[in-house]
Amino acid sequence: MIPQQVENDGLTFDFEEVIEPSKNYKLIHEKDRCVGFIDELEAMKQAIFLILSVERYDHIIYSWNFGAEFKDLFGQPVSYVASEAKRRIAEALLQDDRINEVDSFVVTTKKNKVHVQYTAHTIYGEITAEKEVEY
Numbered sequence: 711m712i713p714q715q716v717e718n719d720g721l722t723f724d725f726e727e728v729i730e731p732s733k734n735y736k737l738i739h740e741k742d743r744c745v746g747f748i749d750e751l752e753a754m755k756q757a758i759f760l761i762l763s764v765e766r767y768d769h770i771i772y773s774w775n776f777g778a779e780f781k782d783l784f785g786q787p788v789s790y791v792a793s794e795a796k797r798r799i800a801e802a803l804l805q806d807d808r809i810n811e812v813d814s815f816v817v818t819t820k821k822n823k824v825h826v827q828y829t830a831h832t833i834y835g836e837i838t839a840e841k842e843v844e845y
Contacts, residue, residue, distance in 0.1 A: 732757075732808065732834075751834040754808060758830055761802050762841050778802035780843050791824050791845040792817045799826060799841060808833050 732753040736746045739759075748756065766777035778798055783791045800812040814829040827840045 751832070751837070754830075754832045754834055755837055755839070757806060757808075758803060758837060758839055761806065762799065766802070775805045783843060783845055786845055788819055788824065788845060791843060792819065792826075795824050795826050795841070795843045796828075799828060803830055814838075 731749060733747055733749045734753045734756065735744045736748045736752075737744055737756060761776065762778050764772060764777035765781050766772075766779045767774060768777070768781075779802075780795070780798065783794060786794075796815045796817065799815075803809050803812050809830050809832050811831040812828055813831070814827075816827040818825045822844055824843045824845060825840065826843065827838070830837045830839065
């Protein structure tokens with residue numbers, strides 16, 4: 711006997727998936743202040759900044775899926791840091807469900823810093839941002 715696929719086995723679905731709002735407090739970094747609220751694209755810009763500013767595994771208040779790993783790049787050759795920085799930025803940002811893709815990387819080096827410019831494609835739109843990594 712070959713099992714037949716049953717389309718509806720009498721169960722009713724009494725739930726629906728809801729996307730939570732991304733509303734958050736607005737951080738003003740220059741003044742070390744938290745003023746008002748932001749949502750959607752502005753909240754994503756702030757989330758990207760925070761993800762890339764936190765060293766992964768260093769703070770117990772964040773899950774192991776939050777943050778980026780840049781600390782071990784210090785002292786490495788420039789070519790290694792340039793290629794790894796791109797991969798690690800993409801890996802860190804893609805942990806957020808609201809970010810679909812990270813691409814358009816432009817890498818430049820100055821003295822002891824690698825400057826990475828990239829575009830993050832989110833559910834709210836595109837964000838072009840940058841990150842400096844010291845080596």
